[in-house]
Amino acid sequence: MAARMMERARRKSMSPEERYQRAVSAKRKFRALVRLIIANLSWLQELEDEKLGENVKKNIQVLTRKKGKKSLLTLKDKTVLNKAAEERTEAEKNHLRRIIGNLKCFRRYPMEVKNELPGICYFNFFGPNRTIVRQNYESHNLYVILSGEVVVSQTYYDKLLKETVTKDVLLMGPGNYFGEVGLLHNIARTATVTTTEATEFLYITREDFIRVLKATVANQWAEVQLNMSWFNYFDSWSEIDIRESCILAKKKNFEPDQIILSATGGQLDCVYFLTKGTCYLIEHMTIKTSYKKGIPHYTLLKDGEEGEARPPLNIYKEIKKLHRKEESHSGLGASIRPAISTSRPTLNPSYITPSVRVHFIKVCYFHKLACFNVGESLKNRIIVSATESECLLLPRYFLLDKSMITFKAIGQFLTRYIPSTEQIFKYFLEDHRWTLYKEQLVDRILEVTAFTGNTIHNIPYTIRLSEDLGEI
Incomplete structure (x- = not known):
């Protein structure tokens, strides 16, 4: 009670400028809180469905609530992926191994590589219109899309227009990954990747990529390059063109x-x-x-x-x-x-x-x-x-x-x-x-009234002997 009275007295003693600053600060905090809720709304939607109870109004809200896109990972899985690798238990790693190993981008990987994935993957979430990697910047991570969508764009100088042009070249969804080019060849990012909606990622750091995945990714690229070399359509393509082909x-x-x-x-x-x-x-x-x-x-x-x-x-x-x-x-x-x-x-x-x-x-x-x-x-x-x-x-x-x-x-x-x-x-x-003609011709030949002029004496002796032997 005394604290409330002191707060009221403090408010009365405030100058108009102080009151204005206090109101502005409260609005900013409220807006920040709303933005935080919107950014984490997908997490709230993944909570387990509430059980129906005695409150009819609440039951109707539960039954009619619009379901969002279900994430591949549960909240518990994401919590584990946010832990440091050394803090994850073997049971947690085994559980993640079954999930991550079945992702489309990892299915063809050797089993020894799949066994390493639970110890090198981490979780991250980005809202819409967020730039994940930027062209010409240093490469740090490999990203795997779990849910959502990203657009890949490239900026280049157009000699015809004589100006710098940015062009969207690819849309990527769940199961795709990006960022391996810079890590594999130790070069800067070749494109900019931006989210188009709320998107979840797994990411692997440069050190873990080089230790676990680099050899496998290099072999996959070599296989694609070998297949392309079989077709003479690509004989005149440059090394950069072939590299872009391996990405796509x-x-x-x-x-x-x-x-x-x-x-x-x-x-x-x-x-x-x-x-x-x-x-x-x-x-x-x-x-x-x-x-x-x-x-x-x-x-x-x-x-x-x-x-x-x-x-x-x-x-x-x-x-x-x-x-x-x-x-x-x-x-x-x-x-x-x-x-x-x-x-x-x-x-x-x-x-x-x-x-x-x-x-x-x-x-x-x-x-x-x-x-x-x-x-x-x-x-x-x-x-x-x-x-x-x-x-x-x-x-x-x-x-x-x-x-x-x-x-x-x-x-x-x-x-x-x-x-x-x-x-x-x-x-x-x-x-x-032709089929109709053959069938009609056969029908005419086999008609009872048809007479071919053949008798038993016109048939070669070898055929008659074979038929006779067949009846024995």
């Missing part, structure tokens, strides 16, 4: 009959360079079949006609059936003929109503050292691995920026030599006409 490159492995690329799946913004195995291109066409006097007539349906021209849900079964029965021509060329459709209609005259089916037709093969998705159309087309395959992926914008003439020419070549949908439909009709 991805390697992916595919099992047999696995879909690599389609109009709605895969890395649509990347060019695929086939470094191992074989894959093939499938066209799926929506065809209406109608029968007149028992003879099928086919009509190619465009998008929007009697349903969407898209593959059905059992596409994997269709691909496997096509893979088992196909004997299509391999390679790319003007003489490519598609394989027989997996869904051949019956010639039974009783089917007189039109039917609409999706036909899968194998168009061509891509062998090792081929590339695709350079600019050719993938509408109603799927690229599937025929064997165990491996692809090197590079962003299309990057390739066009470095060698526009070369890769534009490749795209035009693929567009010219891969048959169009209309050409494939024409081959489809020719194939079915």
